[in-house]
Amino acid sequence: MLIVNSASRRGRETFDQARDRLVELGVSLTAAHAVDDPSTLPQLVQETIDAGARTIVLGGGDGTVSSVAPQLCNTQVALGLLPTGTANDLARTLGLPTDLMKACETVAGGKAVDVDLGVVGDDRFLNVSSLGLAVGVTEMLNPKLKKRLGALAYPIAAVKAYRRFVPFSARLEFPDGDHPDVELDDLLQLAVANGRFYGGGAVVSPDAGIDDHLLDVYAIPRGTPRQRWQVARHFVSGAFTENDHVYHVTTQNVRVSTNPGEAVNVDGELSARTPVDFGIVQGGLRVIVQADATVGV
Known part of the structure; x- marks a missing residue:
């Protein structure tokens, strides 16, 4: 079909x-x-x-x-x-x-392989679910801008969203006990990622993959101007997650809470709201890839 x-x-x-x-x-x-x-x-x-x-x-x-x-x-x-x-x-x-x-x-x-699906509440996602600046970017995007500029619409929307953005706080709880629960303040963005790319080609983190059976969780605080520059210059490559002031862990389950509740950008759609539980379905999606591809299990 x-x-x-x-x-x-x-x-x-x-x-x-x-x-x-x-x-x-x-x-x-x-x-x-x-x-x-x-x-x-x-x-x-x-x-x-x-x-x-x-x-x-x-x-x-x-x-x-x-x-x-x-x-x-x-x-x-x-x-x-x-x-x-x-x-x-x-x-x-x-x-x-x-x-x-x-x-x-x-x-x-091509050949059929199995890759992971992320879970957000009762829904599923492929790439990234995020809070904060990414929500503002989604709100700034519109069909006309995307049709006219394609992937270039994303950085333009990001600049517009940053100018009006207000930092937020979040609490992360890990029901499997693989990480201590944590309170994070003055955040620009928090993301829970299943795939490797998002936002028109930005990398989640250097080791992220859609077949590793893990979620990458990162949180970027507002920090100092120097720290914001360090994040910005390495954002596309994903190397920003290696900066000391950026929170980054991998897990299979995490609960994210904010006060007040925050909208969640799920693969480009504002379809969830905190508090929300994230998980993973290992090998939950069968996809056709090129015959020589190494992705998939």
């Missing part, structure tokens, strides 16, 4: 191209859908799974995949991803080509 979010940045203009190319490559499609209303995607994917589909080829961005992650979780239905969104961080994490024709070739000739 081919399902394309035609509301995503390149969705509508690529639907026909993707369908025709997949057929040329010998992929047998039982049906193909261009979906204008993204809110209907979870139901459509669930109906497709119930009908016995073994593979769903999904065209869209990170938000598209994240929206149907609960339906795909632990089903063994393989996801073939055609990255047609703005950031396409999941594609980066999986080493998938963002060129549409090459992505179709990966679907036709």
